Amino acid sequence: MKKALSLVLALVMVFALVACGGSSESTKAPAEQSSETTTAPATTDASGAQVFKLGGTGPLTGGAAIYGMAVKNAAELAVNEINALGGDVQFELNFQDDAHDAEKAVNAYNTLKDWGMQISLGSVxxxxxxxTSAETYADRIFAITPSGSSTSVIEGKDNQFQMCFTDPNQGSASAQYIHDKALASKVAVIWKNDDVYSKGIYDTFMAAAPGLGLEVVSDTTFADGSDTDFSVQIADAQAKGAELVFLPMYYTPASLIFAQAKAAGYSPIWFGVDGMDGILTLEGFDTSLAEGVMLLTPFNADSDDQMTKNFVKSYQEKYGDIPNQFAADAYDCVYAYKQALENAKCTADMSAEDICTAMIAQFTSMTFDGLTGEGMTWGTDGAVTKSPKGMIIQNGAYVGLD
Amino acid sequence: MNKLNLSKASRRSFMTYAVVIIAFIVLQSLAAAGAMSSMLKGLLVPICAYVVMAISLNLTVGILGELSLGHAGFMSVGAFMGVTTAVSLQNVVASKELRLIAALLVGALFAAVVGFLVGIPVLRLNGDYLAIVTLAFGEIIKSIFNNLYLGLDSHGLHVSLLNNTLNLDEGVKPIIGGPMGIGGIQKIANFATGFALIMVCLIIIFNLVNSRAGRAIMAIRDNRIAAESVGIPITKYKMMAFVTSAAMAGAAGALFALNFSTIVANKFDFNTSILVLVFVVLGGLGNMMGSIVAAAALTVLPEALRQFADFRMLVYAIVLILVMLIRNNPTIRTFTAQLRRGRKGGAKS
Structure with missing residues (x-):
């Protein structure tokens, strides 16, 4: 029995190794060449344009898949557009699944390294x-993440940049916005206490709130596994008379909160952050529940801006959904890369390390106009400067507040 | 081998040692020669950690015969305590290797203590009840680490629960930041240490199993009432196996955590416990060699299947089902049994 087992598993392993071999042969960068320093071989297509290898990881399966898919689709869209235009800078995109798990993300990153990735979209x-940012930092591969908003992503790493706001930024910006627009004075917060994203926003919101005259009357939490019943949290906010409930969380628990609050006859102002974006495309969600929900996000799919209109149109044609902020950020990342690579006159035969040096110089000095903001700039710490837009959900669509 | 006049049990354990050593030499020389892909290189340490997890759980499930569904909890304790040790020693001990070994030891120690504390109430239960209680234990550990804040400054170690009230010195960041877990870990784990850990665990397990205590443990597994009737102290031997298993899982957790730059408590959830249980069941209960191969193969498999893109996890699940079916196919079982008998006959003549 043991022998049979060993035999079968040996076969599985042989198959696995053959599979690895097969995949690395099919690409132009064999594993042997991408050693520690990651020197990718020259790649130019038939017309002589420069083809850069762009990699990224994100959750394409599991609970956070909607974000990973949005980023993947939008990056694909941008890459296809750029390649169709046939400029000097062309991209080849390889986007790998990480199932929202650090271990799998590092595995996915290593696969991308074998493939010969020169520039990275980080992780979603x-x-x-x-x-992954620790890996790209150690390997000197430049990365700009569309939506990895935690400060630890860029902290102490000179070649890691963000297209989105950092979490702290969102918390204090939300408090500021609520104060500026005089939305409410009594505020309740429901947050997820085992989530980096939620915790980061919560901390800065709580730090900023007292100084802005916001009184946090109810502060309740939930965690993985206890995220289906919110009656206690809602009852607490209701009993203490909160006029506004701040929800720094992703949209799945938020959708349940809306439904349960409605059942409890509680209708405060709901205020979310960028994780709330995507709630309208959630399958089986009654969009009328989200009526009047406010959220702070840098992207507005209903904008009259020509660039946004084109993006929303082609995204919808190809993938059937209205793109969310994650998609817009990813789209911007690819175009920012295009601009930076053109400015720096990078060629595809440059090593990842040389491109990295050139990109750091470009990103810290250039100004970029994209879907998620005009005149975006980056500091040497890798954080982006752009202004958030307040949005409200009306008749099942996002509408800009300003 | 037969000439050495070794017992069947020692022959089997020496075979296992030999396979692990050969695998290590082959992989290490491949890596040194630069013939290994980054993907596989990145998997070496996680494989070691999962192998140790699998063989330690096999001690509880296969040798002691108690189903534990909270093994990732011990891994979590080891991971958090191990990394805390490594970070605390960062400015004191210069050698990476020493820090790593200290982390593994502290991880193992804490996991053993937790294993002992959990064992007191848990080991009075049997079968399904024990499985459910260990499951709950795993969730408790996850909850605790999600709410634990721990930091180190000039005044020593600060600990707080639920809220970050550490009051650390200006500019000092907490080591464990509640739901943020631990970030900015120096990656000091390496394959050689992982291999050494596997070897140490194997030696401990094989020596335990082939000792008087081991026979008592297996007697409890095979028939608890009979074992009790001949005067074997059930709780003592159960505890011995359970705590040993927990300590190894703790060391595996420390090794695992020190291979990544960030670690969060949610990583060590129910799914991880089940994953390790899958390794054990696939490899065969009580079969250490099987656990090792299963853990290694099932860690590499999902990564090797990346070319299937969207169908990756589907293919993985199908392969898993097929392997389980093939392993339990009576025809194949008879065939290999015959093969083994035939070979033995040949050796004798």
């Missing part, structure tokens, strides 16, 4: 992005 969600 915060925890995996912290793990």
């Amino acid at each position: 969600t915060s925890t995996p992005c912290v793990a």
Whole structure:
């Protein structure tokens, strides 16, 4: 019995190794060449344009898949557009699944390294992005993440950049916004106490609130596994008379909160952050529940801006959904890369390390106009400067507040 | 081998040692020669950690015969305590290797203590009840680490629960930051240490199993009432196996955590416990060699299947089902049994 087992497992392993071999042969960068320093071989297509290898990881399966898919689709869209235009800078995109797990993200990153990745989109969600950013930093591969918003992603790493706001930024910006628009004075917060994203925003919101005259009357939490029944949290906020409930969380628990609050006859102002973006495309969600929900996000799919209109149109044609903020950030990342690579006159035969040096110089000095903001700039710490937009959900669509 | 006049049990354990050593030499020389892909290189340490997890759980499930569904909890304790040790020693001990070994030892120690504390109430139960209680234990550990804040400054170690009230010195960051887990870990784990850990665990397990205590433990597994009737102290031997298993899982957790730059408590959830249980069941209960191969193969498999893109996890699940079916196919079982008998006959003549 033991022999049979060993035999079968040996076969599985042989198959696995053959599979590895097969995949690395099919690409142009064999594993042997991408040693520690990651020197990718020259790649130019038939017309002589420069083809850069762009990699990224995100959750394409599991609970956070909607974000990973949005980023993947939008990056694909941008890459296809750029390649169709046939400029000097062309991309080849390889996007790998990390299932919102740091360990799998590092595995996915190593697969990308074998493939010969020269520039990276980091990871989509915060925890995996912290793990992969340490790898890209050690390997000197430049990365700009569309949505890995935790500060640990960029902290102490000169070649890690963000297209989105950092979590702390969102917390204090939300408090500021609520104060500026005089939305409420009594505020309740429901947050997820085992989530980096939620905790980061909560901390800065709580730090900023007292100084802005916001009184936090109810502060309740939930965690993985206890995220289906919110009656206690809602009852607490209701009993203490909160006029506004701040929800720094992803949209799945938020959708349940809306439904349960409605059942409890409680209708405060709901205020979310960028994780709330995507709630309208959640399958089986009654969009009328989200009526009047406010959220702070840098992207507005209903904007009259020509660039946004084109993006929303082609995204919808190809993938059937209205793109969310994650998609817009990813789209911007690819175009920012295009601009930076063109400015720096990078060629695809440059090593990842040389491109990294050039990209750091470009990103810290250039100004970029994209879907998620005009005149975006980056500091040497890798954080982006752009202004958030307040949005409200009306008749099942996001509408800009300003 | 037969000429050495070794017992069947020692022959089997020496075979296992030999396979692990050969695998290590082959992989290490491949890595040194630069013939290994980054993907596989990145998997070496996690494989070691999962192998140790699998053989330690096999001690509880296969040798002691108690189903534990909270093994990832011990891994979590080891991971958090191990990394805390490594970070605390960062400015004191210069050698990476020493820090790593200290982390593994502290991880193992804490996990053993937790294993002992959990064992007191848990080991009075049997079968399904024990499985459910260990499951709950795993969730408790996850909850605790999600709410634990721990930091080190010039005044020593600060600990707080639920809220970050550490009052650390200016500019000092907490080591464990509640739901943020631990970030910015120096990656000091390496394959050689992982291999050494596997070897140490194997030696401990094989020596335990082939000793008087081991026979008592297996007697409890095979028939608790009979074992009790001949005067074997059930709780003592159960505790011995359980705590040993927990300590190894703690060391595995420390090794695992020190291979990544960030670690969060949610990583060590129910799914991880089940994953390790899958390794054990696939490899065969009580079969250490099987656990090792299963852990290694099932860690590499999902990564090797990346070319299937969207169908990756589906293919993985199908492969898992097929392997389980093939392993339990009576025809194949008879065939290999015959094969073994035939070979033995040949050796004798």
